Amino acid sequence: MSVKNMDDLPLEPLSVGAKTSKQVLISDQEGPNFAMRRFVIEAGGFMPMHTNTVEHEQFCIGGKAKVIIGDEKVIVQKNNVVFIPANVPHCYKTIGDEAFEFLCLIPNQEDIIEIVDDPE
Amino acid sequence: MSVKNMDDLPLEPLSVGAKTSKQVLISDQEGPNFAMRRFVIEAGGFMPMHTNTVEHEQFCIGGKAKVIIGDEKVIVQKNNVVFIPANVPHCYKTIGDEAFEFLCLIPNQEDIIEIVDDPE
Numbered sequence: 001m002s003v004k005n006m007d008d009l010p011l012e013p014l015s016v017g018a019k020t021s022k023q024v025l026i027s028d029q030e031g032p033n034f035a036m037r038r039f040v041i042e043a044g045g046f047m048p049m050h051t052n053t054v055e056h057e058q059f060c061i062g063g064k065a066k067v068i069i070g071d072e073k074v075i076v077q078k079n080n081v082v083f084i085p086a087n088v089p090h091c092y093k094t095i096g097d098e099a100f101e102f103l104c105l106i107p108n109q110e111d112i113i114e115i116v117d118d119p120e
Numbered sequence: 121m122s123v124k125n126m127d128d129l130p131l132e133p134l135s136v137g138a139k140t141s142k143q144v145l146i147s148d149q150e151g152p153n154f155a156m157r158r159f160v161i162e163a164g165g166f167m168p169m170h171t172n173t174v175e176h177e178q179f180c181i182g183g184k185a186k187v188i189i190g191d192e193k194v195i196v197q198k199n200n201v202v203f204i205p206a207n208v209p210h211c212y213k214t215i216g217d218e219a220f221e222f223l224c225l226i227p228n229q230e231d232i233i234e235i236v237d238d239p240e
Contacts, residue, residue: 006199026201033154084122
């Protein structure tokens with residue numbers, strides 16, 4: 001089956017941050033080179049400052065968040081495109097009363113995730 | 121700059137099919153492993169049956185289209201996830217009066233595109 005409806009796929013709560021969940025849209029078993037996931041951070045939630053050993057290519061499909069990427073502090077919202085290089089610390093904190101939702105694609109490589117100190 | 125607004129990026133008309141255009145969101149120079157593009161097919165437009173030598177990972181962000189992928193005929197609409205393996209013929213034809221818009225990610229590998237006969 002080549003086509004899936006996002007809403008039919010399991011959205012799994014995460015144990016990091018608050019009000020965070022993750023949905024695998026195209027797994028590393030399905031895609032030969034990279035995987036497509038969707039992350040949802042409910043209003044009032046956050047993902048703590050962390051690093052990954054792989055880069056992220058992200059596309060925001062809804063909501064708004066304050067995002068820190070290395071030395072940059074930015075507001076990310078619907079239709080924004082985000083590139084986070086490997087090993088650059090980043091974190092997310094929602095703004096407003098909508099869930100912050102984004103696609104996040106990563107290469108099929110080992111991803112070591114490390115929580116780091118938040119500068120704030 | 122890690123964040124871009126989709127609407128600030130150039131949307132280039134394509135010479136294949138009808139009413140088709142392409143926007144590079146994260147180029148193969150920016151992403152070390154794969155590139156993120158957005159395709160728009162205006163209402164009444166189509167992309168003819170073709171093959172690529174790389175796989176596609178797609179996410180529909182708006183509109184509706186009849187899509188053929190190999191032997192499958194499917195309707196694709198907002199929040200649908202589509203995986204098209206390398207070398208499998210596929211085509212798109214919009215349905216309704218909205219533009220069909222989708223993200224399409226491909227690995228940073230040579231992509232040879234070949235137009236093939238449409239079965240219809």
